[in-house]
Amino acid sequence: QKEVEQDPGPLSVPEGAIVSLNCTYSNSAFQYFMWYRQYSRKGPELLMYTYSSGNKEDGRFTAQVDKSSKYISLFIRDSQPSDSATYLCAMSARAGANSKLTFGKGITLSVRP
Amino acid sequence: GAVVSQHPSRVICKSGTSVKIECRSLDFQATTMFWYRQFPKQSLMLMATSNEGSKATYEQGVEKDKFLINHASLTLSTLTVTSAHPEDSSFYICSAPAWGTEAFFGQGTRLTVV
Numbered sequence: 001q002k003e004v005e006q007d008p009g010p011l012s013v014p015e016g017a018i019v020s021l022n023c024t025y026s027n028s029a030f031q032y033f034m035w036y037r038q039y040s041r042k043g044p045e046l047l048m049y050t051y052s053s054g055n056k057e058d059g060r061f062t063a064q065v066d067k068s069s070k071y072i073s074l075f076i077r078d079s080q081p082s083d084s085a086t087y088l089c090a091m092s093a094r095a096g097a098n099s100k101l102t103f104g105k106g107i108t109l110s111v112r113p
Numbered sequence: 114g115a116v117v118s119q120h121p122s123r124v125i126c127k128s129g130t131s132v133k134i135e136c137r138s139l140d141f142q143a144t145t146m147f148w149y150r151q152f153p154k155q156s157l158m159l160m161a162t163s164n165e166g167s168k169a170t171y172e173q174g175v176e177k178d179k180f181l182i183n184h185a186s187l188t189l190s191t192l193t194v195t196s197a198h199p200e201d202s203s204f205y206i207c208s209a210p211a212w213g214t215e216a217f218f219g220q221g222t223r224l225t226v227v
Binding site: 002046103 | 149
């Protein structure tokens with residue numbers, strides 16, 4: 001079993017839809033959870049960063065962590081064509097920018113106007 | 114956010130030749146840089162951690178002699194794929210932590226070995 005599993009894609013939704021992206025993991029040591037967004041021909045950029053279980057909201061984006069189920073989600077409300085990108089979940093056992101990240105495969109989202 | 118510049122963005126080389134990929138932090142100093150590889154439909158996999166002024170730390174299964182990493186200055190790390198073969202064709206991407214907050218990624222390098 002891979003350490004981090006991410007729902008396969010691609011995913012295509014109409015503009016304005018609510019999008020749910022999910023990852024599961026097997027390593028109990030993971031404490032820090034991130035979502036990255038990657039546009040075509042660009043490097044990933046950090047979208048959300050959460051620690052431990054709970055929800056974190058930032059504008060149209062909500063990150064949710066359920067450590068008991070080893071499950072994390074990213075919700076995008078009122079999705080826009082500009083949200084079209086690849087979304088990767090990532091996790092680490094330690095805090096800090098120097099910590100080693102384990103990534104999911106990524107899912108490509110397309111928001112249709 | 115901080116800027117990490119990676120070059121080249123795309124390279125095609127012949128089997129048996131070596132290819133050097135550069136990763137530069139443009140507006141901050143990076144004592145640490147991470148090198149990842151991503152095969153099609155696979156996750157970004159950490160290959161090695163480069164440390165300025167010292168030897169890189171390689172992940173299990175990554176050949177040190179094949180993937181040479183040099184981090185000679187606080188703003189530049191290089192990855193050299195030596196004697197490249199078609200199975201080395203992949204997407205290579207670097208990242209560098211900035212100001213202790215988060216790691217910023219370069220644009221990535223698409224390597225094709227023919």
